[in-house]
Amino acid sequence: MKTGYFNKIAAFGFATALSFFMAGTASAAFECKNKQTSMAKPSGFPSRALTMIVPYGPAGGSGQIAAAMAEAVTGHSGVSINRDHKPGGSGTVGMTAYMSAPADGYTVLEHIDDASSAHALDSSRPNPAVDLIPLVISQVTFSQIYIRTNETRYNDWQSYVKWVKAQNGKSTIANVSKEGSMERVTMKFITEAAGLKIQQISFDKGAPRYGSLLGGQVDALFEQPGDVRKFLDAGKFKPILTIFNERPSVFADVPSHREMGMTFEPLLRFRGFYVHANAPADRVKWLQWAFQRGYCQDSYQKFNESKFMTVIDSYRDTAGARELIRGSIAQYRDVYKAMGLDVK
């Protein structure tokens, strides 16, 4: 009972310190990159509400960012945005619906890096940097390896690696290990670099994935920090490896993969907003302004803070987004070829 009480105090202390730190960091570091505070509507566009196609459910990461950005854009521009969720097929259903929608600027798309990896594997799928125009990428984050806080078999990356090697391939890690996914590719990098053999268990939904670690069904978890923040705040999970080129200051005690001798370039998870490449140029320009300024709104920044999305630079304008997407596609394609996948 005393231990539980101590853990609660420790967790509260960690969460409180983290909150103060995050708030301080965000208020000191944030600067809106799009300085244009207003923009005239080109030929009256938009004269009605926009439609935002979201290829995932309403309460997942994409659903939440879509709601937050829609609120922010509406708040500063006065233009309403109706969200149309079309989940299924790892974003395929939503992307297909979007590509068949009129390219008049009234329909925008929310999507994640899955669109880039899908194009890398099959070039007949839309290229988000060519077939679409990125309005803004508003969330960029890294991944980490987590273990239970009360784990007794290992307590950091080095001891985890030692333990995994002793299991001779019997250790398990929960992630989303669908063919060609960012998670699977990154795990391939890690296992090859560290000389590990780990059985990946693919959970497509968050709750069973986190429950499998919490209940001891798996030995570790691959995830992004924003998605497991409640478990970090509650003191249930702790990160042992950050897959990023440096230690983010919030996770100053957690080593990066480079520090642990792994030299691969980390793949990032990113979410953003797009419009069809054939949309009228003046309308695209207005949408770029509206969404890039939406990123700057207090409500959106507050949302990003709550999701650990201010730990590293989460903002990319159209040019920056294209660079990120192209780089990701090239990297995925190289890895897929090395993995022996049928790259089309």
Added chain:
Amino acid sequence: MIDNFIAGSVALFGDPFSIGIFIFGVIGGMLFGAIPGVSMLTLAAILLPFTANFDPAQGVMLFAVIYCTGTYGGAITAILFNIPGAPENAPTSFDGYPMTRNGQSGKAVGAAVLCSAIGGVSSAVVMMAATEPLANWAISNIGPPEIFALVFFGLAVASSVGGRTIWKGWISVLCGLLIATIGQDPVGGINRYNFGFADLAAGIAFVPAILGFFAVSEIFVQAEKKAIGKFVAPELSFDFPTILELWINKIAVVRSILVGFFCGILPGIGATLAAFMGYGEAVRWSKNKEEFGKGKLEGVISSETANNAATGAAMIPLLALGLPGGAMTALMVGVFQMHDLEPGPMVFYNSPDLIWIVFSAMFYANLSILFIGLIETKTILYLLKIPFQFLAPMILLLSSIGSYIGRGLVLDVMIMFGAGIIGFLLRRSGYSIPGIVLGIILGKIGEQNFAQGMQMVHYDIVEYLSRPICLLLIVAGLLTLLTGVYRAVSFSMKD
């Protein structure tokens, strides 16, 4: 538990919108349960897309309330018209309808009201006491290997319910399993049977399939009866059972609570088998077996107590393990998923408020059956006077909207009508619609957990069976299948 229950009650009745949803659920569940040709599933499936705009607790609470009151509501039509509002009301019609024909419809309806409330409230109380400890135990002891074993056991038992023969029951479940394989595989993300259609990559959407198999096929069945002149309106009366009549059947009530709870807690079984087993046990223990089927009050009491006792119990595998016990609880999974939640052990950690609002609502919903049920039954009589030729198009329109609105795809409306036609033909041939739907639901869950479970045990069947729960459930499932085969063969040889 008491503190949580009070907190849940305060949250439920402290918000006017939640109160509105609760009342809507109570009345709507009773109405849709009672109107021939539709069921609580129809209402739930139509409402599913709209719950996206609700708070998650409100959405799940609405469905839980509909589940409680709809299970009772189906008894009305089972008793009055010999049309069970849902499969779990089928045994109610065995004696309820003869009682109506004997001019005892009031006694039968009154018994259904009282016993549904007793069964439901008892079940809700046990659910509140047992679910959370079970969930805590489950998070450490139930992983994908065990969930697959549970699904296998559930399918093995459910396959024998609803079909005209065990073989047809099995074929129905297998059809459902086959349909469940359409779309991306749940682990590797590889497309299967989508024939190049991107929209099919997400698989067959559950709502259109349910609406088609249940609502649309039921309309076709009723339309056929109308066309051949077999649609007959019965005589009505309101003569309630006496206290003495109910007291005589107290053992049947207690037995049915136990049977109903046991069946409800087993994933993949739910209220349908509970009602059949409750009725069967009543016959088995009765000294006057020959009176059953001819208008015996105990038959109605046993069936209705058991099916409502299963409602609370069915929430345990749903909430503790993420496993739906039947079509209605499977629709609740849809509500969870619309809010990116997954029913299962994590719900108790992530959303304890939601759990206790739902528990409280189920308790009060079962109580309200007693108070509102008697009043509402009179209202239902007026609704039943709507001519079928007006009712049927209305239901088809609502079903079409309900199918389309989920993803905005015409394909889903086509799937609904396709499922309706297939369901109509299969029902005529004695196949089990609940079996197909359970196959679709449990097939997806089962496949995913099978793949994850095999990864966890490193594809070693010995290691898999070394997990005690897996071994127990797999053996129990196999024995169930073998027993079914033995009985079917014995029955054929006697014929």
